[in-house]
Amino acid sequence: MSLRAKGCDVFTAKDGREALEKANALWPDVIVMDLAMPHVDGWEAIRRLNESSWTRKIPVVAVSAVPYSRQTALAAGCDAYLTKPCDPQILWTQVRTLLGLPDSGSDLQ
Numbered sequence: 001m002s003l004r005a006k007g008c009d010v011f012t013a014k015d016g017r018e019a020l021e022k023a024n025a026l027w028p029d030v031i032v033m034d035l036a037m038p039h040v041d042g043w044e045a046i047r048r049l050n051e052s053s054w055t056r057k058i059p060v061v062a063v064s065a066v067p068y069s070r071q072t073a074l075a076a077g078c079d080a081y082l083t084k085p086c087d088p089q090i091l092w093t094q095v096r097t098l099l100g101l102p103d104s105g106s107d108l109q
Contacts, residue, residue, distance in 0.1 A: 002088030016040030020048055023055050030095050035064040035073060043076045050077035059098040
């Protein structure tokens, strides 16, 4: 909801398998991914995204409440890691940084 409020188009997935399908179909500018997902967990999804020439350049922000998952998430290939619960402003700052967007206040414009 917070990214939508910033003017972003947001697409969601119910599990890691659907996240991979949407990443391949939609080529998003950035992926914000929970690590604890059914079917294909976030660690494996990140590995698969990085193995594909189609999706390897999409920055991935891993978000997790799993203790001590930062190192394994970074080793899997994510570009940033945030701990749940995540402050929406910190998420926006991280997304903006990964996309090279200027700090223009609260909007994408």
